[in-house]
Amino acid sequence: MSLIFFVLVVSALLETALAKTRLFEWNVTDIDNLDVDKSGHPRWVMGVNNQWPIEPPVVDYGDQVIIKMSNHLRDNRTCSLHSHGMFQRHNGYMDGVPQMTQCSIPAGSTFYYNFTAVQNGTYWVHSHDMSQYPDGLRTSFVINNPNEPYDYDEDYIISLTDWYYEPFYKLVPEQFVTWHNPTGAEPVPDTGLINDGVNSTFKMEPGKTYRFRFVNLGAFNNYDIMLEDHNMTIIEVDGEYTNPQEVSSIHITTAQRYSVLVTAKNSTDRNYAMTAYMDESLFDQVPKNYNPNVTAWLSYNSETTYNYATPVDEIDSYDDAELQPLYDVYWGEADHNVSLWFDFFTLGDGASYAEINEKSFKYPKVPGLMIANSTNYDDYNTKPVTYGPYTNAFVFDYNQTVDVVIDNHDTGKHPFHLHGHVFQVLERGEENAGEYSDQTEHKVYDHPVRRDTIEIPPVSFVRLRFLADNPGAWLLHCHIEWHMESGLVATFLEAPDRVPEITAPEFVRHQCVMQNIDISGNGAGNAYNISNLTGAPAPPGEMPAGWTSKAIATMAMCVLSACIGMGSIIFYGMQVHPLPTEELDDEEDIKAAAEENAAKLMIPPSDM
Ligand SMILES: *[C@@H]1O[C@H](CO)[C@@H](O)[C@H](O)[C@H]1NC(C)=O
Numbered sequence: 001m002s003l004i005f006f007v008l009v010v011s012a013l014l015e016t017a018l019a020k021t022r023l024f025e026w027n028v029t030d031i032d033n034l035d036v037d038k039s040g041h042p043r044w045v046m047g048v049n050n051q052w053p054i055e056p057p058v059v060d061y062g063d064q065v066i067i068k069m070s071n072h073l074r075d076n077r078t079c080s081l082h083s084h085g086m087f088q089r090h091n092g093y094m095d096g097v098p099q100m101t102q103c104s105i106p107a108g109s110t111f112y113y114n115f116t117a118v119q120n121g122t123y124w125v126h127s128h129d130m131s132q133y134p135d136g137l138r139t140s141f142v143i144n145n146p147n148e149p150y151d152y153d154e155d156y157i158i159s160l161t162d163w164y165y166e167p168f169y170k171l172v173p174e175q176f177v178t179w180h181n182p183t184g185a186e187p188v189p190d191t192g193l194i195n196d197g198v199n200s201t202f203k204m205e206p207g208k209t210y211r212f213r214f215v216n217l218g219a220f221n222n223y224d225i226m227l228e229d230h231n232m233t234i235i236e237v238d239g240e241y242t243n244p245q246e247v248s249s250i251h252i253t254t255a256q257r258y259s260v261l262v263t264a265k266n267s268t269d270r271n272y273a274m275t276a277y278m279d280e281s282l283f284d285q286v287p288k289n290y291n292p293n294v295t296a297w298l299s300y301n302s303e304t305t306y307n308y309a310t311p312v313d314e315i316d317s318y319d320d321a322e323l324q325p326l327y328d329v330y331w332g333e334a335d336h337n338v339s340l341w342f343d344f345f346t347l348g349d350g351a352s353y354a355e356i357n358e359k360s361f362k363y364p365k366v367p368g369l370m371i372a373n374s375t376n377y378d379d380y381n382t383k384p385v386t387y388g389p390y391t392n393a394f395v396f397d398y399n400q401t402v403d404v405v406i407d408n409h410d411t412g413k414h415p416f417h418l419h420g421h422v423f424q425v426l427e428r429g430e431e432n433a434g435e436y437s438d439q440t441e442h443k444v445y446d447h448p449v450r451r452d453t454i455e456i457p458p459v460s461f462v463r464l465r466f467l468a469d470n471p472g473a474w475l476l477h478c479h480i481e482w483h484m485e486s487g488l489v490a491t492f493l494e495a496p497d498r499v500p501e502i503t504a505p506e507f508v509r510h511q512c513v514m515q516n517i518d519i520s521g522n523g524a525g526n527a528y529n530i531s532n533l534t535g536a537p538a539p540p541g542e543m544p545a546g547w548t549s550k551a552i553a554t555m556a557m558c559v560l561s562a563c564i565g566m567g568s569i570i571f572y573g574m575q576v577h578p579l580p581t582e583e584l585d586d587e588e589d590i591k592a593a594a595e596e597n598a599a600k601l602m603i604p605p606s607d608m
Pocket residue numbers: 025026027049070
């Protein structure tokens with residue numbers, strides 16, 4: 001045996017010996033009466049092994065990660081787990097998206113999420129079933145790199161979240177997707193949390209450099225984070241190393257992650273505040289006495305006091321699209337351009353929905369990957385139409401370089417996330433820049449940062465690029481959970497003709513069968529006539545002509561204010577209560593439309 005061969009064999013053996021299997025046994029459980037922020041608002045949360053917060057898994061590069069997830073929830077409720085930012089290359093059945101990569105995990109069943117940790121950095125895991133994760137089923141997830149390019153002494157995982165005292169399963173139908181809320185105003189979080197609590201402290205010792213891993217586990221809000229009298233050096237975004245970039249604040253949307261290096265001061269005479277400022281511009285109405293500032297402390301000296309930071313005049317925010325990757329990659333020019341635009345509309349049930357290219361998303365009847373797997377003949381699985389008319393499906397050939405332009409026609413900010421990939425941020429417009437055009441002048445980034453979640457400014461755009469090297473069915477969606485619920489989602493089908501090469505353990509299909517969910521056929525569940533999409537899931541129809549969302553908003557306000565004035569008894573009888581016509585006098589068109597469509601608007605929501 002030659003020496004070189006011997007060395008190779010030994011190092012190969014060492015590597016396999018070092019790659020450990022990390023098994024996490026997670027019983028998903030209901031936990032009652034948790035007063036998370038000690039404010040006297042105990043609530044139910046979804047936890048793991050009867051504990052909450054859920055302890056973040058920390059593994060090493062190369063580890064085989066198995067999250068054995070057993071559904072112990074009450075009332076036959078389902079669940080799932082998506083590992084946010086994990087590529088799951090050739091492993092798409094482990095992406096955790098019900099009706100796209102698997103069926104929801106039924107009560108009493110176990111799903112083994114099984115993947116190799118072949119990325120480095122800061123991630124998180126969360127339920128992708130309904131709107132569950134804001135109710136607690138989420139936590140950070142770290143993969144350590146044994147050959148870490150940056151030096152630091154210790155690291156802290158620091159989660160940020162917005163927190164509601166009412167569960168999402170109630171808020172969504174009662175306050176968000178309902179004709180009471182035709183403009184789609186999002187419920188405002190009751191509070192914000194750092195590390196799932198208040199007044200967290202992070203011990204700082206002179207002479208040490210710390211890596212803070214910020215993870216936004218929230219449902220809605222973004223934060224600007226500042227450390228009192230300490231700068232931060234960004235070294236990682238969304239699992240990708242960046243060139244070091246010194247900043248005084250970071251802006252982090254829901255689902256994004258940042259690692260920063262912080263050098264401790266030499267003196268221990270006082271403590272310093274870490275403040276996370278919520279972005280109140282996302283709120284339609286800021287409640288009176290609302291506190292948008294969440295505070296934690298850099299603790300140098302536990303003997304002395306913890307004071308709130310002196311108010312800052314302005315947050316000096318850094319344009320995160322300017323970040324540069326530590327390692328450049330070049331995927332060539334685009335082989336395929338996709339152009340998307342989105343906005344919000346009131347649909348036929350009087351509620352507000354998001355539409356991408358005029359379609360509000362609905363999951364297909366058969367999980368997307370199983371559509372691709374079962375219709376791999378006569379070119380069916382490479383046609384977007386096969387996946388259903390409201391899946392917003394786009395199909396890419398294997399290894400194409402894809403450019404995606406997303407035009408935001410809405411006046412809010414939206415953090416978009418792509419599953420299965422990181423993308424390069426090639427261009428991003430300023431606020432109110434309008435639609436993307438390759439003719440107008442704007443910044444083009446020469447060393448584009450790679451990440452998996454990007455904020456699109458109001459009435460503006462981004463141009464993203466990714467390499468379609470991961471056969472599968474990947475969601476592209478806004479990570480504001482309210483907007484997931486209103487349909488701000490598209491499906492990217494990558495090399496669907498290669499999906500049959502991906503294997504799935506038997507329980508994946510079995511869990512569908514247990515719930516009578518079809519495992520073959522098109523988006524409508526038709527396995528015999530693939531081009532017949534009759535019966536595919538669809539959003540409510542268009543509003544009757546003449547109904548602008550402004551008119552509906554006016555109407556709903558009138559109805560609500562009239563009814564609140566007359567007491568809750570009448571509120572329950574609203575469906576038979578005559579329209580308060582005097583309020584509409586000056587808007588003749590609204591009145592006419594209202595009479596014509598009164599029956600439609602008066603449909604009581606199911607919760608009444
Ligand atoms: C999960 O639940 C099963 C069945 O009740 C139990 O045997 C097991 O010990 C639980 N696992 C953990 C980690 O709590």
